[in-house]
Amino acid sequence: MELGISTFLHTNPKGGGVLPGERLRQAMEEIQLADQVGLDVYAIGEHHRMDYTSSSPAIILASAAATTNHIRLSSAVTVLSSSDPVRVYQDFATLDNLTNGRAEIMAGRGSFAESFPLFGYNLQNYEELFDEKLELLLKIRSSENVTWSGKHRAPLHNMGVYPRAQQFPLPVWIATGGNPGSAIRAGQLGLPVIFSIIGGMPERFAPLVQLYLKAAQQAGHDPNQLQIACHSHGFIANSFEAAKEKYYPIMAEQMNQIGRERGWANYTRSVYEEALSPRGALYVGDSEYVAEKIVRVTKQLGLTRFLLYVDFSTLPHRDLLRTIERFGTEVAPLVHKELARH
Numbered sequence: 001m002e003l004g005i006s007t008f009l010h011t012n013p014k015g016g017g018v019l020p021g022e023r024l025r026q027a028m029e030e031i032q033l034a035d036q037v038g039l040d041v042y043a044i045g046e047h048h049r050m051d052y053t054s055s056s057p058a059i060i061l062a063s064a065a066a067t068t069n070h071i072r073l074s075s076a077v078t079v080l081s082s083s084d085p086v087r088v089y090q091d092f093a094t095l096d097n098l099t100n101g102r103a104e105i106m107a108g109r110g111s112f113a114e115s116f117p118l119f120g121y122n123l124q125n126y127e128e129l130f131d132e133k134l135e136l137l138l139k140i141r142s143s144e145n146v147t148w149s150g151k152h153r154a155p156l157h158n159m160g161v162y163p164r165a166q167q168f169p170l171p172v173w174i175a176t177g178g179n180p181g182s183a184i185r186a187g188q189l190g191l192p193v194i195f196s197i198i199g200g201m202p203e204r205f206a207p208l209v210q211l212y213l214k215a216a217q218q219a220g221h222d223p224n225q226l227q228i229a230c231h232s233h234g235f236i237a238n239s240f241e242a243a244k245e246k247y248y249p250i251m252a253e254q255m256n257q258i259g260r261e262r263g264w265a266n267y268t269r270s271v272y273e274e275a276l277s278p279r280g281a282l283y284v285g286d287s288e289y290v291a292e293k294i295v296r297v298t299k300q301l302g303l304t305r306f307l308l309y310v311d312f313s314t315l316p317h318r319d320l321l322r323t324i325e326r327f328g329t330e331v332a333p334l335v336h337k338e339l340a341r342h
Helices: 020-036 057-063 085-098 123-142 180-189 202-218 240-262 269-276 287-301 317-340
Strands: 002-007 041-044 072-075 103-108 145-148 156-160 172-176 193-196 228-236 283-285 305-309
Touching (some): 002 020, 002 317, 020 041, 020 317, 041 057, 041 305, 057 085, 085 103, 103 123, 123 145, 123 172, 172 180, 180 193, 180 202, 193 202, 202 287, 228 240, 228 287, 228 317, 283 287, 287 317
Parallel strands (some): 002 041, 002 305, 041 072, 072 103, 103 172, 228 283, 228 305
């Protein structure tokens, strides 16, 4: 069971957050601390918005390569539909060599659409772009010389793609917010899958896990060798009450900001309280409570990895660092001890 941190490097300078340069320097502190306290993964999601400083995850992660020793460094996600798979592979193969084999790619469509017009892609081709580019990325990672053709990129005729990653194959995860087709595709390809669970009850994702495992088995992959992860919001303090009260205004502000863009209902205290419950998707509380919830979702979904998303611009950075420290030194030992009993 692997535990780690996921982030979009939230900054929102117009809303009172830190400037991009300061947020990037903070990220170096976070990655180094996560490595020191024994966490397994630090993952940065690609976004192209003013309120995030994460348009180039591979560059940010490479900056931490020389100051970390064990932690795996991943995107969370790479918006593959609007990226060039050749460049994506080259960036993460470079990172993989810098880190002596610690790089990973989480490939997805992305939770925001800004990158499509930014890089000249039509959202009407949303599904087709992802399928085609995933096919090319997997072909590149499996073969040094690539011959390929598709609709949305110039063809390749026996072209070499360099440098080659140190890991073979370079890990590629499929990231999804709960789309059944994505789970089935990941299973058919025998790729690890990560579910973004930010609302409702995580147990509702169990049918998606079963679809994933069934598709993998039907395609000839051993389900016991597959990896399943989830990414969820959370915050850890020295007591449940302290964590609950501190995190509510932070969570509500962020969810309502996104909700205004997407037409969601207002994020209320009652919604928050329900998410805090043992069956909810928020991992907020003291170390013991957060550990209990991670053990619960691990058993429900058969997880091999859990990523905690803490980062919002209105959360003081010292509290973010303290959460990372508690996650590694207090939560992780409790989770591993309990899971070892089963």
